[in-house]
Amino acid sequence: MVKIVDLLAAGRCYSFEFFPPKTPEAEVLLAQTLRELESLHPSFVSVTYGAGGSTRERTHDLVVEILDSTSMTPMAHLTCAAHSRVELAGILERYRDAGVDNVLCLGGDPPIGLDLPAGDLTHASELVALAREVSDFSLGVAAHPEGHPSSATITGDRDRTAEKLRDADFAVTQFFFRAADYFSLVEAMAARDVTRPIVPGIMPIGSLTGISRMAAMSGAAVPREVIDQIEPYADDPDAVRKCGVEIATALCRELLEGGAPGLHFYTLNRSTSTREIYANLGLGAAS
Numbered sequence: 001m002v003k004i005v006d007l008l009a010a011g012r013c014y015s016f017e018f019f020p021p022k023t024p025e026a027e028v029l030l031a032q033t034l035r036e037l038e039s040l041h042p043s044f045v046s047v048t049y050g051a052g053g054s055t056r057e058r059t060h061d062l063v064v065e066i067l068d069s070t071s072m073t074p075m076a077h078l079t080c081a082a083h084s085r086v087e088l089a090g091i092l093e094r095y096r097d098a099g100v101d102n103v104l105c106l107g108g109d110p111p112i113g114l115d116l117p118a119g120d121l122t123h124a125s126e127l128v129a130l131a132r133e134v135s136d137f138s139l140g141v142a143a144h145p146e147g148h149p150s151s152a153t154i155t156g157d158r159d160r161t162a163e164k165l166r167d168a169d170f171a172v173t174q175f176f177f178r179a180a181d182y183f184s185l186v187e188a189m190a191a192r193d194v195t196r197p198i199v200p201g202i203m204p205i206g207s208l209t210g211i212s213r214m215a216a217m218s219g220a221a222v223p224r225e226v227i228d229q230i231e232p233y234a235d236d237p238d239a240v241r242k243c244g245v246e247i248a249t250a251l252c253r254e255l256l257e258g259g260a261p262g263l264h265f266y267t268l269n270r271s272t273s274t275r276e277i278y279a280n281l282g283l284g285a286a287s
Contacts, residue, residue: 002073003138004044004102005169008197013043013262014283015075015172015199018269020047020058029269036271038070040284043262044102046075046172051109052082052116056091064098075140076100078131079108080121088121088130096135103131104140104172125164143171143198145181149219158185162192170196172264174218175203177226177247179254197261202252204265204273205244208234245273249280256281 007013016037021027037045045066049059059076066074076095080088095103105127121127124141131137141164144157151157165171176182182200189198205211208230215222226247233239252263265274278284 001099001101002044003169004073004075004140005138007043007073008170008199008261012256012260013199014040014278015044015046015262015264016042016274017046017048017201017264017266018062020050020055020062021269026269033267033269033271034066034070034072037267037274038072040275040278042072044073044075046077046104046264049077049079049106049108051079053079053087060091060094060098063095063100067098067100073102074100075102075104077104077106078127079106080119080123080127081108082116083119083121084117085120085130088127089134092131092134092137096137101136102138102140104142105131105168106142123164125167128164128167138170139168140170140172141165141168143173143185144219145173145176145178145185145200146220158188158192161185162189162194165189165194165196165198168196171198173198173201174220175201175214175266176220177223177251179251179258182255182260183258199262199264200255200260201264201266202248202277204241204248204277205230206241206268206270206273207237208240211244241273245276245280248273249277252277252281 018030021030047059047063049055063074063076066072078091105124107122107124128139128141131139143161147154147157173182186198203211212222229247230240230243233243255263267274
């Protein structure tokens with residue numbers, strides 16, 4: 001039994017995030033990525049959950065496969081949206097019975113364009129409470145260094161983040177590009193007497209259009225200074241990726257020097273950039 005809350009209490013954690021593949025080709029790519037990143041001995045890895053449960057079975061199967069077939073500790077993402085309380089309890093019970101000890105509890109949004117119910121639970125804190133009833137999970141929640149896109153004010157977002165983090169064991173942040181935004185979040189939690197670990201999420205830039213699209217979806221901003229570094233290489237995809245690695249490496253160094261409890265990498269099911277950042281930080285080889 002390996003719980004992320006215990007790993008964070010023991011020292012810094014370095015973790016990777018994956019999503020369930022949709023095609024046979026994507027399955028092959030993910031299998032290769034898992035092999036390559038397993039060699040870096042991450043503290044844990046997480047698997048995303050599609051809006052409205054659209055990847056329910058694929059998320060479950062990948063989490064259990066990682067638990068049973070690799071040396072890595074998995075964390076399952078789970079969202080409230082479009083699920084009944086009974087459905088959510090059933091999903092949690094399946095994870096408990098499979099030996100999965102770590103869950104990231106999210107509010108989530110129903111898929112756009114599908115006529116699905118809102119669900120019995122609305123907030124991540126409600127899902128945390130339900131998970132506590134089902135088993136002795138180690139439970140995480142999401143945090144947004146720049147504020148959640150649906151929040152009217154940053155103060156209101158910080159208040160809600162503090163409320164759910166008091167009930168959880170730790171938080172993992174949405175990706176961001178300015179260390180100051182992360183440290184502002186940590187300071188805001190401390191001012192509210194919340195001292196749970198907050199692991200910063202890192203998204204290495206692979207393409208300017210791709211990161212801009214994902215930033216728009218998540219509410220994160222791509223700062224002008226980041227765009228200015230990438231734009232000169234816009235016609236050279238490999239150069240863009242390498243510049244993205246340099247930008248992420250600098251951000252990681254600043255976060256670690258400032259006392260961050262670890263780093264969580266959004267891999268997009270590829271390993272190269274993460275391995276190179278690891279090597280730059282002296283955490284592991286890039287080969």
